[in-house]
Amino acid sequence: YSLMKTTSSTSYTNTSADPGDQYYYKVVAVSADGATSEYSNAVTCVCDLACPTVTISNVESSGKVKLTWKAVDGATKYEVYRATSKSGTYKRLITTTKTSLTNTSVTKGKTYYYKVKAIHTKSSANSVYSSIKSVKTK
DSSP, X not given: OOXXXXXXXXXXXXXXXXXXXXXXXXXXXXXXXXXXXXXXOOEEEEOOOOOOOEEEEEOTTTOOEEEEEOOOTTOSEEEEEEESSTTSOOEEEEEESSSEXXXXXXXXXXXXXXXEEEEOSSGGGOOOOOOOEEEEOO
16 A cells, blocks of 8 residues: 545545556544554445536437537447436447437437446446436427
8 A cells, every 4th residue: 555645634536546447545544743543444446437428409400319428538438328208218329439429210309318328448447327318309
């Protein structure tokens, strides 16, 4: 173990962690006069990818649905899921390396719900799903 940070806070975010890598942490308390406690038990976690932030719109000229999101550091691809109700069953629509999708298989006047997941080469580092976005096709 090596010292990561000395802080007076009760939390710490390791901003240099790489997605897919497993990290182990211990904490020690230090008093104002420099006395230290015993080390805590080790805790471990695998750093996940960040969650994609998705925007959605209707393509005016065609009535189709366009989703866009910013690239997620460490992601090799993205899975896009769709359902016809917010709490319905989401089916994977596509896996893509792009950061946008125009969904052409929609029906005019119908509402669709979408969510996107960033994928890493190590599946244990995949992101959680984005927030659900919906649009009624025109």
